[in-house]
Amino acid sequence: MKKFFTLLTLFLALLAPASAAEESAFSGRSKSIFLSIEEMPQKVYIGQVFPVKFKAIVANDKIDGLGNTFSGSSAAEVLNPQNPWERSVNNTYFNTFYFKINSKTAVMPRLSVSVIQQQEAVESEMITLNLPAQLVQLKQDPLFSNVIAKTLTVNKYKTTTFDAKNVIVVLEIETTGANLKDFALSGIAKSGIDSFSDNGTSQKIYYYGIVPNYQKSFDFTYFDLASNKFNKITIPMVIESDEVSTQLGLNPKESIFEFYKSVAYAVAAFLFFVILLKRRRWYYLAISLFFLCLFFLDRNPLNNAKLKSNSSIMILPMERSTVFFTSDKILDIEKLGDREGFIKILLPDGKIGWTDRENIIKN
Numbered sequence: 001m002k003k004f005f006t007l008l009t010l011f012l013a014l015l016a017p018a019s020a021a022e023e024s025a026f027s028g029r030s031k032s033i034f035l036s037i038e039e040m041p042q043k044v045y046i047g048q049v050f051p052v053k054f055k056a057i058v059a060n061d062k063i064d065g066l067g068n069t070f071s072g073s074s075a076a077e078v079l080n081p082q083n084p085w086e087r088s089v090n091n092t093y094f095n096t097f098y099f100k101i102n103s104k105t106a107v108m109p110r111l112s113v114s115v116i117q118q119q120e121a122v123e124s125e126m127i128t129l130n131l132p133a134q135l136v137q138l139k140q141d142p143l144f145s146n147v148i149a150k151t152l153t154v155n156k157y158k159t160t161t162f163d164a165k166n167v168i169v170v171l172e173i174e175t176t177g178a179n180l181k182d183f184a185l186s187g188i189a190k191s192g193i194d195s196f197s198d199n200g201t202s203q204k205i206y207y208y209g210i211v212p213n214y215q216k217s218f219d220f221t222y223f224d225l226a227s228n229k230f231n232k233i234t235i236p237m238v239i240e241s242d243e244v245s246t247q248l249g250l251n252p253k254e255s256i257f258e259f260y261k262s263v264a265y266a267v268a269a270f271l272f273f274v275i276l277l278k279r280r281r282w283y284y285l286a287i288s289l290f291f292l293c294l295f296f297l298d299r300n301p302l303n304n305a306k307l308k309s310n311s312s313i314m315i316l317p318m319e320r321s322t323v324f325f326t327s328d329k330i331l332d333i334e335k336l337g338d339r340e341g342f343i344k345i346l347l348p349d350g351k352i353g354w355t356d357r358e359n360i361i362k363n
Contacts, residue, residue, distance in 0.1 A: 032059040035127040043134040048148040049100050049179045056093040064116045073109035075102045147222040149178030159237050167213045174204045194321050303335040311359035317342035
């Protein structure tokens with residue numbers, strides 16, 4: 001009996017490897033996707049947008065496509081994580097992803113690429129990215145806009161009065177290969193990006209800033225990748241008409257000129273009325289009524305209107321402008337002007353902004 005159990009154990013030991021090999025042959029499959037990094041910059045600045053080019057070789061002709069998944073990153077952003085792969089020759093695919101590193105202690109993500117067949121992932125391959133060999137932190141500069149770009153152009157700009165002490169500057173800035181969304185300047189009381197667009201090759205923003213009216217120029221710097229140095233942009237402060245300005249805190253009714261003008265109309269109407277009582281001439285009545293009409297028209301009664309509830313009030317007259325107020329009920333407002341389908345309005349609290357023409361209810 002002892003010999004029988006010994007022989008049985010030996011037989012099972014010999015049979016096990018063959019069974020495992022047979023099971024592996026039927027249930028397993030050979031690897032069909034291979035990932036590699038084709039191009040990656042060796043020197044990168046913190047905050048810079050930079051490309052990394054990948055190559056995938058897929059030993060399978062019958063696939064629907066490739067899917068991307070990024071994971072495990074820290075202080076590193078993938079700006080186009082779902083960018084599609086482009087097929088080349090011999091089942092070779094290429095893709096370029098754009099990254100931005102926000103800290104020297106950042107951890108680059110892992111990229112997992114899945115082979116898609118019949119809308120299902122049948123296989124995946126993972127590759128881990130390392131930080132660039134040189135990661136450089138730019139020096140602190142009070143005029144630095146945080147933008148690192150291949151090119152930067154100020155297409156147009158406008159300076160208009162904001163209130164008695166300040167002006168508002170609006171810039172249209174266009175860049176290529178840049179982190180334009182990070183545009184920000186220190187030492188400005190109120191500023192921000194009012195609109196951002198990206199067509200893949202270039203980015204554009206509308207930036208506004210409120211600065212003292214005694215300031216002679218609007219200055220900022222950006223880091224130019226082509227010349228590898230800071231470039232300074234200087235915008236002359238030439239005050240123009242109030243066509244675009246939002247004037248969030250400027251109430252025209254509080255203007256000293258408007259006050260004295262209204263007083264002048266009222267005094268003139270009263271004086272000619274007194275003359276009318278003494279000289280009894282009809283034209284003095286007409287003159288008095290004329291100045292009285294000017295006084296009431298100066299109060300803009302014809303521009304009074306109502307704002308629909310849930311209406312958005314924006315900083316600038318454009319569709320993607322920043323919304324600074326949304327009404328939760330119908331409000332009494334005053335129309336101050338119009339521009340390309342938008343109406344400039346004065347809110348009950350004295351703030352001024354722009355809203356879509358359809359939000360206005362005429363009295």
